[in-house]
Amino acid sequence: MLEKTRGIFLHYINYSDNSVIARVYTERFGQQSYIVNGVRSKKSGTRINIFQPLFLFFALIVMSLANAVIKARISCRAYPCLCTHT
Known part of the structure; x- marks a missing residue:
């Protein structure tokens, strides 16, 4: 199932040579972990520097009901959250 959603990066962990678990x-889904493949490779269109805490992003999420693994593809550039409401 493909879903488009907006989100905020909270944290990431390096996973294998080129991927991260964010x-x-x-x-739409609240707080979850996603595998983002190919982020740390030299030829990647999405760079690792956008995975900083409190960066806003748009993503295309591929959800598989058979596996517990959820993969995400970052579909456009993330931007920092500049204001907070009190």
């Missing part, structure tokens, strides 16, 4: 808070 902990994010999304509009």
